[in-house]
Amino acid sequence: MKIIKKTLLTLLFPALMFVVMLAITASNDKCYVNGQLIFLQSDMPRQVLINACMTVCVALAIWLQLKNGRFDFSAGANMILSAIVAGNVGLQTNSPILAMLAAVATSVALSAFTASMYIFGRVPIIISTIGATLLFESLTYLVFGGNGVRAFYSTANLAVFGRLPGIFLPTCIAIAAFVIFVYFTTQGRKGKILANNQTAGVNIGINEKSNIGASYIFTGIILGMAAIIYVSQNTVTPQSGLSTSGIMFSYIVPVFMGMFIGLASCDVVGIIIAAIGMEILNYGLNCLNLGAGGWQQIIMGVFVLGFYAFSGQLGNIQALLAKMKQKKAHA
Amino acid sequence: MKQFTKSLVALMLVFVMALGCMSVASAEPKHAKIGVAFYQDTGYAVTATKAYLESLSDALNVEFVYAVLTQTDESANLSTIQNLISANVDGIICTMDLGTNSIIEECEMAGVYLAGYLCDYDTSYTQNYDRVFKSEYFLGTATDGQNPDDTTIGTTMFNSLLEYNARAEKPLTHVSMAIFPVWAFPSQMTGAQQFVEAVEEYNKTAETPITVDPLDEEVDVLMFSPMDTTYFAKHPGIEGIISFAAGTSFVYPVMVQAGVDKDIKLFTTGFEGGEENNFGTKGTQTFQQNMVSAVESVTYPLVLILNKINGVDFPDMPEAAERISTSQFCINSDEDLDVFVHSIYYTGNAADAMFTPDQVLNMTAFGNPDATYAGLRDILAHMTIEDIAK
Numbered sequence: 001m002k003i004i005k006k007t008l009l010t011l012l013f014p015a016l017m018f019v020v021m022l023a024i025t026a027s028n029d030k031c032y033v034n035g036q037l038i039f040l041q042s043d044m045p046r047q048v049l050i051n052a053c054m055t056v057c058v059a060l061a062i063w064l065q066l067k068n069g070r071f072d073f074s075a076g077a078n079m080i081l082s083a084i085v086a087g088n089v090g091l092q093t094n095s096p097i098l099a100m101l102a103a104v105a106t107s108v109a110l111s112a113f114t115a116s117m118y119i120f121g122r123v124p125i126i127i128s129t130i131g132a133t134l135l136f137e138s139l140t141y142l143v144f145g146g147n148g149v150r151a152f153y154s155t156a157n158l159a160v161f162g163r164l165p166g167i168f169l170p171t172c173i174a175i176a177a178f179v180i181f182v183y184f185t186t187q188g189r190k191g192k193i194l195a196n197n198q199t200a201g202v203n204i205g206i207n208e209k210s211n212i213g214a215s216y217i218f219t220g221i222i223l224g225m226a227a228i229i230y231v232s233q234n235t236v237t238p239q240s241g242l243s244t245s246g247i248m249f250s251y252i253v254p255v256f257m258g259m260f261i262g263l264a265s266c267d268v269v270g271i272i273i274a275a276i277g278m279e280i281l282n283y284g285l286n287c288l289n290l291g292a293g294g295w296q297q298i299i300m301g302v303f304v305l306g307f308y309a310f311s312g313q314l315g316n317i318q319a320l321l322a323k324m325k326q327k328k329a330h331a
Numbered sequence: 332m333k334q335f336t337k338s339l340v341a342l343m344l345v346f347v348m349a350l351g352c353m354s355v356a357s358a359e360p361k362h363a364k365i366g367v368a369f370y371q372d373t374g375y376a377v378t379a380t381k382a383y384l385e386s387l388s389d390a391l392n393v394e395f396v397y398a399v400l401t402q403t404d405e406s407a408n409l410s411t412i413q414n415l416i417s418a419n420v421d422g423i424i425c426t427m428d429l430g431t432n433s434i435i436e437e438c439e440m441a442g443v444y445l446a447g448y449l450c451d452y453d454t455s456y457t458q459n460y461d462r463v464f465k466s467e468y469f470l471g472t473a474t475d476g477q478n479p480d481d482t483t484i485g486t487t488m489f490n491s492l493l494e495y496n497a498r499a500e501k502p503l504t505h506v507s508m509a510i511f512p513v514w515a516f517p518s519q520m521t522g523a524q525q526f527v528e529a530v531e532e533y534n535k536t537a538e539t540p541i542t543v544d545p546l547d548e549e550v551d552v553l554m555f556s557p558m559d560t561t562y563f564a565k566h567p568g569i570e571g572i573i574s575f576a577a578g579t580s581f582v583y584p585v586m587v588q589a590g591v592d593k594d595i596k597l598f599t600t601g602f603e604g605g606e607e608n609n610f611g612t613k614g615t616q617t618f619q620q621n622m623v624s625a626v627e628s629v630t631y632p633l634v635l636i637l638n639k640i641n642g643v644d645f646p647d648m649p650e651a652a653e654r655i656s657t658s659q660f661c662i663n664s665d666e667d668l669d670v671f672v673h674s675i676y677y678t679g680n681a682a683d684a685m686f687t688p689d690q691v692l693n694m695t696a697f698g699n700p701d702a703t704y705a706g707l708r709d710i711l712a713h714m715t716i717e718d719i720a721k
């Protein structure tokens with residue numbers, strides 16, 4: 001019974017999203033082509049799944065560090081640089097598997113570098129991750145002649161991890177890496193204490209350094225998966241001026257939503273469900289021709305703000321409801 | 332006596348040196364430093380242009396410095412130009428018409444010449460003609476393809492479609508279009524209208540008529556961001572997309588993502604690398620036409636600036652600066668592609684350029700007294716796929 005309730009609560013968000021977008025698109029003439037509602041065509045689930053997979057990977061990488069009390073600005077730069085390496089390796093060897101391995105190897109190495117800067121350099125986390133971002137971004141101009149990767153996504157036999165059903169492999173590996181670290185390693189479990197109060201955690205004998213080391217290795221694996229999906233879907237050009245943070249932040253919304261939705265289950269499920277819900281919203285906006293530009297930003301922004309405000313005020317709302325119930329009972 | 336001999340020797344030395352200097356001045360071009368401000372910092376066109384310019388630097392005695400402009404920020408562009416001026420450049424080749432009013436003012440104050448490349452300067456041409464094109468320091472621009480008042484791209488696209496239909500097993504009978512907003516690229520709207528007219532004309536006599544989906548203001552106008560994923564749902568049954576907007580960057584990735592790249596053909600502009608794998612009869616056969624401007628068209632602004640620096644003008648130099656349409660490489664078959672991959676645009680190797688340094692020197696007024704402006708313009712009109720050396 002409890003499980004059913006939890007499942008229903010978890011699925012509530014994407015289901016609501018679907019119903020709302022269906023109602024909005026169905027009442028709009030723009031969304032009909034030859035009398036058919038385009039929101040309900042087979043294209044929808046495919047786009048939603050493809051986009052959600054990418055979002056889930058990046059969101060998990062951000063959340064893994066956040067959960068351990070750190071914010072990693074370099075995740076975006078790490079992903080872009082790994083994607084460039086992976087793409088070029090793939091183009092030269094003509095093998096998507098080697099490309100994926102290259103992505104993971106690069107990404108883990110870069111993550112280890114960021115972590116060691118923090119551990120051994122004793123540089124505050126914000127400075128070390130922003131420093132790493134700038135360094136990785138400059139490297140994007142130096143590796144492989146500064147040309148990025150252009151032809152990878154368009155070569156059908158290479159870009160299998162950017163399309164259905166191949167995209168599920170990196171996504172599942174990323175989810176598995178997250179679950180293994182958080183629920184099956186001591187470091188992951190200790191991370192909870194560190195996130196709540198770092199000084200207190202260190203004082204009761206938790207070795208923060210080994211937590212950092214381990215968490216960054218797992219972040220590297222997850223970012224490697226994000227990189228292989230990214231390069232399988234996009235042209236990757238060299239980046240500068242912290243623009244990779246922008247790429248990273250474009251995937252951050254499901255992280256915070258996932259925390260709230262995950263209250264009914266666990267954070268991984270929350271993030272996956274949040275990503276799917278947000279992509280349904282996006283697809284609906286696309287049908288209305290609001291998929292890009294100012295209006296999309298405004299609608300998204302207002303929606304996210306409303307969602308956070310609602311989740312933040314949930315305690316008060318519950319108290320209010322309880323009070324009303326009590327009053328009713330008295331009456 | 333010894334003193335006198337010494338003085339004499341010194342005097343002779345000075346005389347010889349002065350003679351030497353004079354003779355150098357008359358034979359060799361003056362040393363010049365030219366800033367080149369690109370619209371982006373990487374890509375085939377940028378790499379190839381740099382390679383081409385560097386290959387000319389010895390023969391023309393020019394040193395090049397590079398900068399990158401933004402596509403949205405006027406003041407950032409102005410400060411990029413100011414930085415170039417502070418770096419002591421004598422002339423600037425600019426690829427963006429954004430903030431030109433203040434840029435030309437800055438150039439006039441510093442005595443630095445400005446000329447355009449891969450840019451039609453349409454905003455300045457239509458709104459500030461007197462201020463910009465009549466300025467002593469603005470020398471003209473080589474447009475990326477045809478000028479807006481001289482558009483032929485719609486006809487070119489239609490011809491490519493017919494050529495494809497003539498050789499294909501399954502001719503395309505249903506296509507849709509994509510353009511950038513009119514305020515930014517008026518010529519694309521004109522091109523789209525041209526294309527529709529050409530199709531209507533063709534349908535009057537054709538056995539199998541071609542259907543063009545009418546231009547949908549909301550779906551088909553790309554706001555400099557990739558096409559909506561719902562484009563294909565909104566144009567059901569299309570077999571080809573005619574993208575006047577840079578389809579390689581803004582249409583093709585979406586086609587791949589939506590998994591329609593095997594079923595729908597793309598006719599577009601902008602070669603970025605990788606298209607050759609899916610061009611014509613190769614790979615997924617998505618690309619059936621691509622158009623790019625030859626990077627050698629940078630010769631036009633370069634020659635005009637160098638003439639000014641060397642103080643020699645063409646006898647037939649027009650009074651006000653001009654914008655010149657350049658012919659483009661139109662690649663619409665496997666054969667064309669095979670030729671194109673030998674151009675400097677694709678290889679980035681200066682040895683593949685259409686002009687050698689000596690030929691370029693010959694186009695200048697100071698390197699060749701018989702050179703004319705009409706001659707320079709004429710050269711720009713002959714940069715088609717047939718002109719690439721195989």
